[in-house]
Amino acid sequence: MKKLTIIFLLAALAAGKIYAQQRVVISPEYPERGQTVTVTYDPTVPGAGIPATAAPVTLVFSYSNFYNLAWRMNMQRTGNKWTTSFVLADYTTFATFYLESGEATDKPAKDRHYEVAVYKNKVPVKDLALYKAYSLSAQMGKSPLLADKQAALYKEELKRYPDNYEAKLRLLTYEMNKATTTKEKERFRAEAHQVIADKFNSAPTTPGNMNKVTMGYLIIGENTRLDSIRRVVMERYPESGLGRDIMTGVVAKGKDTARQITFFENELKKETPENRESFMEMHEVLFRYYAVKKDSSKALYHARFMTTEKENPYKVITWQQVAQTLLDNTLALDTARSYAQRALDSVRSYPVGVIRHFPETGYIYPYADDSTRNAVYNKASRHLASLLGLIDLKQGLLAAADKHMEQAVDYYADKETLDNAEAYYQQTNNTAKLNQLQEFRKKILIEKVKKQRINRPAPLLNTFVDMKGQPVSAASLKGKIILIDFWATWCVPCMQEMPYLQRLYEQYKQHPDVVFMIANSGARNTLADAQGWSGNKKYTFPVYYNTDPAIGDKFKFNIIPASYLINKEGNIIFSNIGFEGPEVEEKLKQQLEILLHD
Numbered sequence: 001m002k003k004l005t006i007i008f009l010l011a012a013l014a015a016g017k018i019y020a021q022q023r024v025v026i027s028p029e030y031p032e033r034g035q036t037v038t039v040t041y042d043p044t045v046p047g048a049g050i051p052a053t054a055a056p057v058t059l060v061f062s063y064s065n066f067y068n069l070a071w072r073m074n075m076q077r078t079g080n081k082w083t084t085s086f087v088l089a090d091y092t093t094f095a096t097f098y099l100e101s102g103e104a105t106d107k108p109a110k111d112r113h114y115e116v117a118v119y120k121n122k123v124p125v126k127d128l129a130l131y132k133a134y135s136l137s138a139q140m141g142k143s144p145l146l147a148d149k150q151a152a153l154y155k156e157e158l159k160r161y162p163d164n165y166e167a168k169l170r171l172l173t174y175e176m177n178k179a180t181t182t183k184e185k186e187r188f189r190a191e192a193h194q195v196i197a198d199k200f201n202s203a204p205t206t207p208g209n210m211n212k213v214t215m216g217y218l219i220i221g222e223n224t225r226l227d228s229i230r231r232v233v234m235e236r237y238p239e240s241g242l243g244r245d246i247m248t249g250v251v252a253k254g255k256d257t258a259r260q261i262t263f264f265e266n267e268l269k270k271e272t273p274e275n276r277e278s279f280m281e282m283h284e285v286l287f288r289y290y291a292v293k294k295d296s297s298k299a300l301y302h303a304r305f306m307t308t309e310k311e312n313p314y315k316v317i318t319w320q321q322v323a324q325t326l327l328d329n330t331l332a333l334d335t336a337r338s339y340a341q342r343a344l345d346s347v348r349s350y351p352v353g354v355i356r357h358f359p360e361t362g363y364i365y366p367y368a369d370d371s372t373r374n375a376v377y378n379k380a381s382r383h384l385a386s387l388l389g390l391i392d393l394k395q396g397l398l399a400a401a402d403k404h405m406e407q408a409v410d411y412y413a414d415k416e417t418l419d420n421a422e423a424y425y426q427q428t429n430n431t432a433k434l435n436q437l438q439e440f441r442k443k444i445l446i447e448k449v450k451k452q453r454i455n456r457p458a459p460l461l462n463t464f465v466d467m468k469g470q471p472v473s474a475a476s477l478k479g480k481i482i483l484i485d486f487w488a489t490w491c492v493p494c495m496q497e498m499p500y501l502q503r504l505y506e507q508y509k510q511h512p513d514v515v516f517m518i519a520n521s522g523a524r525n526t527l528a529d530a531q532g533w534s535g536n537k538k539y540t541f542p543v544y545y546n547t548d549p550a551i552g553d554k555f556k557f558n559i560i561p562a563s564y565l566i567n568k569e570g571n572i573i574f575s576n577i578g579f580e581g582p583e584v585e586e587k588l589k590q591q592l593e594i595l596l597h598d
Helices: 002-023 128-140 146-160 165-178 182-202 207-219 225-236 241-252 257-270 276-292 296-303 315-328 333-349 370-394 398-408 415-427 431-451 492-508 527-532 551-555 583-596
Strands: 024-027 036-041 058-064 072-074 076-078 081-087 094-101 104-106 114-117 356-358 362-364 464-466 481-487 514-520 543-546 562-566 571-577
Touching (some): 024 114, 058 128, 072 081, 094 128, 114 128, 146 165, 165 182, 165 207, 182 207, 207 225, 207 241, 225 241, 241 257, 241 276, 257 276, 276 315, 296 333, 315 333, 333 370, 370 398, 370 415, 398 415, 431 583, 481 551, 481 583, 492 583, 527 543, 551 562, 562 583, 571 583
Parallel strands (some): 481 514, 514 543
Antiparallel strands (some): 024 036, 036 081, 076 081, 094 104, 094 114, 464 543, 481 562, 562 571
16 A cells, blocks of 8 residues: 555656646757747646736746846747747856746746756756756755755766866865764865865966866865965966966055055066056056056056956946046046046946856856846946036036036936035035935935835744843734844944934834834844943944844845834835945835835
8 A cells, every 4th residue: 555655646746747847848958059948838737836817927037047138037928828038148058947927936846946958969068967956055945955966966967077176076065064074074175175276287377267266265165265375376476467466466455555656666567568458457556546646647657558458348437437536636637537428428338237257258248128227327327427527616617517417416316426416516505406406315215215115024023032131022013113123243334324223213212103123133142242232332222132043034134234124014014135324314214204104
């Protein structure tokens, strides 16, 4: 009977797999780079997680190195089926996805997602099994089986591609973690060191190879080795491009400015058209130095070397930085204007971001839809307009300055741009414009806050104690709007945020519907740490200590400070991760006001 039950279960699992394959069809069966892949979904097949009447259906990548594609792709309906198509770029390897329609999702199994694997002549391309191993954490979460399944895939990758450096190190790290004796651990660590040493010695002065070497030390958990391996390159190969880059960074950190300048000026005597790119950072350091010294001829000489004719997505940023430095030092303002205008004229021809650079394929850019692209370009152009306005002001061209500032202050303006406008109107004593700007800032913030609204159940707040160690009363929180902020005594941004939380608390401490919970997150802190915190004498908001080490997973944060606004029904409506500067006070205030008026 037991044997029959097992056979039945296996048959059911096999049938489920077949149905999943019938629900989602990926063609061609062995897709190659450069080909168009079509995903077809049939919700009428048994076991479908999305009703046949549901619309729309979205393909959601849960793991992907298909960087040129959106993470969410809308599918098109044809009869009972839904389809979407995309082209595989020349660097693509592997992706996983699931399908979504409203709250409904379709996956082949609870801990599995659909896959798009890339082949060459029906053979998986290099790194496919490695990336598949990486994808498992998105599918399986923190399953105790995760590490073993990943290790099996590392072995599969090495069986097909024995020279896969990253797979070797991942497997050795797995073996180190599984080892039960110190001797075993050290044996696997020694093997890992040898793998990394071989990689280093294969091309010690190639930047791409150095990236893999430093990544190797990160994989095996030896972060402290990164500086030492760079120092080896600097000392053994000082005349190489990589050695010179590392040496420039080390010297630039020194406090003896005169020594730095003498060193860089002497090094630049070795510059030739062939090795010029490796001297770029030296020119940048000297440009800033001579700008501060008000030596326009030397500053502008070095500025000319700060961009290259090669493909470089950072040119516009460099031109903007040169213009800003000249403006800050009231130096060569006509040239500053030229650089700013050049950046403004070119801003639409540059990408909205960079994923990374591969020697084989060049720069890889992220997917950006037209709306995102336009928003990024508009933001950059507004900032450059404000920069031009400040240059106009320094040159006494007030009419041109006014015009540039009018162009700068609109919906797309970022904080830095609005700060430029505020500085301009302060210097020109334009009180009316300053008042308008303040209202405009508030309007933009309110619109931004409204778009950030979410709605998900908050975790139970039953793991918090006050500074006397007494549990927080559930009754005291029921039916209240709760502002909870997670922090730790060692967190510098958290400490920077505290004065703004105090000012906000002063405004709402008498409100009967609002509760503040400034909660020590417990990460590397104890109740005694929270009790001994110096802020307890400085601030009057209520401080609590969290006793649950998994609170970050429950609230979904891994960076602090992290604040959440919970409505009277117990749902998280707003979340804020990280310290955002002085804006945090007004932002939290607007979030509170929205909940108070719901």
